[in-house]
Amino acid sequence: MIEYIITVLLIAAIYAIFSLGLNLEWGFTGLINFGHVAFMAIGAYTTVLLNLKGVPLLPAVIAGMALAGLCGGLLGIPTLKLRADYLAIVTIGFAEILRFFLLNEGWLTRGPMGLHGYSRPFEDMIQGDYNFFLLLLVLIVLAVCYLMLEKLIKSPWGRVLKSIREDEDVPASLGKNVFSYKNQSLMLGSAIAGLAGSFLAFYLQYINPRNFMPMETFYAWIAVVLGGSGNNKGTILGAFILFSFFSGTRFAQGYIPLSSTQIGALRIMFIGLLLIVVMMFKPEGLLGKKEELTLMG
Amino acid sequence: MLSVKGIEKSFGGIKAVDASFLEVKEGGTVGVIGPNGVGKTTLFNIISGFDKPDNGAIVFNGENIEGKMSSEIARLGLVRTFQLSKALTKLTVVENMMLAPQVQQGERIWNVWLRPREVKRQEDENRERARTLLEIFGLLSMKDEYAGALSGGQKRLLEIARALMAEPKMLLLDEPFSGVNPTLTKKILKYMTELRDEGMTFLVIEHDMHIIMQLSDFIYVLNKGEVIASGEPEEVRNNERVLDAYLG
Known part of the structure; x- marks a missing residue:
């Protein structure tokens, strides 16, 4: 039982990091990224591939973050000067192209067979339950991400992002290079997704393209919207609620007289219902600020 | 000119x-x-x-x-x-003002993390200047309200004051x-x-x-x-x- 709870918390914490990246882009900057999972995949595959080539984990993780951030930046160049919907279309396309690349370029990624046999942080030094140690490590990383992001969004940098979110003509009229800030937000958000990807790989011990389906992006969206767009605490809360619920219902499987496919479908329906109820009674999300979403000029 | x-x-x-x-x-x-x-x-x-x-x-x-x-x-x-x-109705009046100054140290990510003291010093200076301008424009009592709560005319005043913040x-x-x-x-x-x-x-x-x-x-x-x-x-x-x- 305790091992089960550790696993649930571990997954939730990894996805909380992942969702924090999206919250920076959407919640604070207003960028619609529907391909967030691509950057998680880049982080995971880069870390694993480098480690399999003998690169130590720390530089491999940093390289994964850097490559994810760089790809975010490159993707932003043609799209961020256009209207918001273009970024949405391009990112969702990019995520699928990347997944098919991972699936088909077997020489690099072993395709659907996936990659395994890479090392995990401090693996040799830990006796006893490794997942418990990994959970502590992920929670520390989550806390560091949270604190660094909070510092950023309360800074002049974060103020510019929020002004872009509301009306980008205003920062432009005051001398801020709007495109550059949007791209910085996209790069940082993508790098954070890459970091989450590395830890997902450490948890899974075996990665393949099926881990990075488009749905993962929307789980992050659900976590962000549920917890309150533009609120990092809310995003973390949303991720923990969502993934505890997912795993909790898996646990309940033995007690409900339904097949696992039926329960799988029910689970999604419940999430949908939960979102509808939250949006009806608290449209700003559980911890979101009402004034930042509903006050109109 | x-x-x-x-x-x-x-x-x-x-x-x-x-x-x-x-x-x-x-x-x-x-x-x-x-x-x-x-x-x-x-x-x-x-x-x-x-x-x-x-x-x-x-x-x-x-x-x-x-x-x-x-x-x-x-x-x-x-x-x-x-x-x-x-x-910007979803920022407070004073945040609207603080957006405007040019060349803010804290507008760079690394400075926020690595040079917080310098960022804070500049923020304090800018906040002081914002207060002075808000006082002149009669908006000081509203400084921590969301700008969405201002009347149409006050929003105009804020916009002019904000433009002046940019020197x-x-x-x-x-x-x-x-x-x-x-x-x-x-x-x-x-x-x-x-x-x-x-x-x-x-x-x-x-x-x-x-x-x-x-x-x-x-x-x-x-x-x-x-x-x-x-x-x-x-x-x-x-x-x-x-x-x-x-x-x-």
């Missing part, structure tokens, strides 16, 4: 602006008037980089600025406000008095006069003849995108083409 020559701009074959010549001298207050829909705002958008002209040259402080990004033009010291006032060399005001009650209008006029006495240069769009005559020392009259008259308020007031344009 600002000169606009031969600016042309068409939208779908329809000429919106065809401004042959417009000039603003340092320290002057120049008005642009004309009936609604004659291209005043388009002209402003072109000068401030929000629209690209098809043709023509704009020189500000000896530098060609046509085709530059709006943010670059603002950094050169030419700061505009908008016809539909754009107070502009010249202000472009797009109908700063529209939707503002007479008391606040008087207030804004008073601040503008004070600023002018301190050496600020203004280019103001307005369709209310009365106010603009009072405010400006030189006036351009636009009709259907073209400058049909220019001169000191007295001359313009008695110009036949202007009366035609206004009274039809």
